[in-house]
Amino acid sequence: MEGSVREPRVLVVGGGFAGFECARRLARPGGPAVTLVSPEDYFLYTPLLPEVAGSVLDPRHAAVPLAESLPGVRVLRGVVADVDLDEHTAEVAVPDAAGGRTERWDRLVLTPGSVTRVLDIPGLAERARGLKTLAEAVYLRDHLLGQLERSASLPPGDPACRACRTVVVVGASYAGTELVAQLRGLAHDAALHYRFPASDLHVVLLDVAAEVMPEVGSRLGRRALEVLRSRGVDVRLETTLRSVQSDTVTLSDGQTLPCGTLAWVTGVTANPLVGRLPLELHQGRAVVDEHLQVPGRPDVFAAGDAAAVPDPTEPGSVTPPTAQHATRQGRTLARNVLASLGGDRLTPYRHRDLGLTVDLGPGFAVANPFGVPLSGLAAKAVTRGYHLAALPRRANRLQVGLDWLLMATSPRPLVSLGLVHPERVALDGGQREAAAPAR
Ligand SMILES: Cc1cc2nc3c(=O)[nH]c(=O)nc-3n(C[C@H](O)[C@H](O)[C@H](O)COP(=O)(O)OP(=O)(O)OC[C@H]3O[C@@H](n4cnc5c(N)ncnc54)[C@H](O)[C@@H]3O)c2cc1C
Incomplete structure (x- = not known):
């Protein structure tokens, strides 16, 4: 015109x-x-993925619908x-x-x-799972529950039973550390449910670094390490994977562990x-x-x-x-x-560090809001408050808050939906997806 x-x-x-x-x-x-x-037709609030994997949160509650939240934007799937x-x-x-x-x-x-950054470790890409997507979080939850259920029908000393009851998480930055804490909580509740001693579980956290979560500073990192170890997590620092076999992993120190669930959270x-x-x-x-x-x-x-x-x-x-x-x-x-x-002047990117919050399972978190180091229940309150404030949709905030309330008052839902095919969460899946979007 x-x-x-x-x-x-x-x-x-x-x-x-x-x-x-x-x-x-x-x-x-x-x-x-x-x-x-x-x-995807949603914005994924990734900081809640470990709690989805631990069956604390319903997966949909970490997903904010794009179409509803972005009026005036043409969303093209x-x-x-x-x-x-x-x-x-x-x-x-x-x-x-x-x-x-x-x-x-x-x-x-x-x-x-x-x-997810994948290293050239034999067997890793085929057998490990990452934690970048909702499908991966749901898969990890379902897979671990399946392994623990299966273990209940095997003789306790059997190597297959030990593998089913062993979880290895590689990567002790905040995402890997949160994940190991959540999977440990899930495995403990499942052990009660499937009637085997929780002491039979072996939950391992590996990292090549000498400390956990260097991002939060050494004081909070040490506190998190103490709490993880007191809860039975076998934290092995300056150690990583050398190879991955069907039911075992071999570590860089030459030790071989049985392993039925392997999560790779070493970086992006x-x-x-x-x-x-x-x-x-x-x-x-x-x-x-x-x-x-x-x-x-x-x-x-x-x-x-x-x-x-x-x-x-x-x-x-x-x-x-x-x-x-x-x-x-x-x-x-x-x-x-x-x-x-x-045709106006552009603004340079500036920021002030707000600190990090790390949820480490029942009753515990570490956080350093504005550089103030907190741990325990105070950090838990800050962590949850931060996520509720940062989630960009009121209905999601209510759903997440309700999930937390239910976790505090009712048994954890031990439901394995089995909806995610292992191929969909192969470690090279992100790159494959770029060529063929999910329907
Ligand atoms: C388990 C976990 C926990 C975390 N916890 C925290 C935390 O507590 N605090 C914190 O600050 N950070 C946290 N992070 C890091 C944080 O998630 C990332 O830094 C953040 O998501 C980066 O935002 P982004 O917009 O760059 O990318 P993303 O949020 O990853 O968004 C990228 C989007 O682009 C889409 N996409 C990819 N390729 C294409 C394509 N070719 N075409 C169209 N779309 C495409 C993807 O599907 C995705 O939706 C966490 C990360 C993980 C995995």
């Missing part, structure tokens, strides 16, 4: 912490036309398979649409997050999409400047786990892959995308 001006189009790749926050803030009357591409940075187009593989579709954009926001690497694009990378993450803009590409922005964002508090380093950074970078993204469309 003569005289009419087309709305600028913003394409957001990924509906995680950074993409969700950016899209939410961009969608406003008179603003650009925003399309968010996501393989699919996977961005390729981007032409010169032509300003993106190829999106969409379920049920053979050949996918082409999306045009004026501003591109790259926030596809990260995938940027989503492979950014490596396929002609972008400068820093340790696999897309290089951006302090405005979250890709150098030499003023129309392309990136943030979150997929981007190497300069950390203003530690010149020369980049921000760690955390939800806290991704959410706040999402806000800066929205502001700068709008500024770039309006």
Whole structure:
């Protein structure tokens, strides 16, 4: 139409912490036309995944529906398979649409997050499971319950029985440590239910580092270690996996342990999409400047786990892959995308560390809000309060709060739904998914 001006189009790749926050803030009357591409129709609040694996929370309660939470945003279910940075187009593989579709954009926001980093350890990719998705958390829960149920029908001294009752978690950063605490709680309750002594369980946490959770500081790390060990978790530091066999794992010190449940939570690497694009990378993450803009590409922005964002508090380093950074970078993204469309000045990314909260199972947590070290019930209250405040939808907050109340007043639900096929949670699944989105 003569005289009419087309709305600028913003394409957001990924509906995680950074993409969700950016899209939410961009969608406003008179603003650009925003399309968010996501393989899932929900935003996943990952900090609650260990509690989903431990059957404390219902999986749906950690999933925030995108369509309802992002009014004014066009949510396109699919996977961005390729981007032409010169032509300003993106190829999106969409379920049920053979050949996918082409999306045009004026501003591109790259926030596809990260995938589990898999090392070249024999047997690892085939037998271990990660903890990045809801499917993985549900699978771990179901698998462990299945193993414990099976063990109850085997003679206690039998090697197969010992394997079923052994859980090994590799990676003692906050995610792995929370997971081992939750799986231990689940296994204990299941032992009572299946009528075998909880002392038959062997729950192991491995890490190559000399301490657990270096992110929370050595004082809280030591406190967490004491509590885990007092609850029977066999924490082995400066130790990792050498190989994985069908019912056993061999450790770096040469010891072989029976093992029926193996979780690999040793860290993440940027989503492979950014490596396929002609972008400068820093340790696999897309290089951006302090405005979250890709150098030499003023129309392309990136943030979150997929981007190497300069950390203003530690010149020369980049921000760690955390939800806290991704959410706040999402806000800066929205502001700068709008500024770039309006020809205004861009704002540099700044942050103040709010600290970390780590839930370690019944009655215990560690946290360092604003640098104040807390442990025990005070930290538990801070941890839960933080998650309730950070969850972006009231119904999810109520559901999670209710789950916690039920956990405190009723037996843990020991239900193995068996809905997740092992193939769906293979450790290289993230990369396979990028080629073929889940239906
Ligand atoms: C178990 C666990 C516990 C954690 N606990 C904490 C915590 O307590 N505190 C904290 O600060 N951080 C925590 N983190 C880290 C935090 O989850 C990440 O740093 C954060 O999710 C990064 O946000 P993001 O937006 O970059 O990526 P994500 O939140 O991972 O979102 C990326 C999105 O992009 C989608 N996507 C991927 N590829 C494509 C594609 N090609 N096309 C379209 N969409 C795509 C993905 O499906 C996903 O929805 C935890 C992580 C895990 C795994």
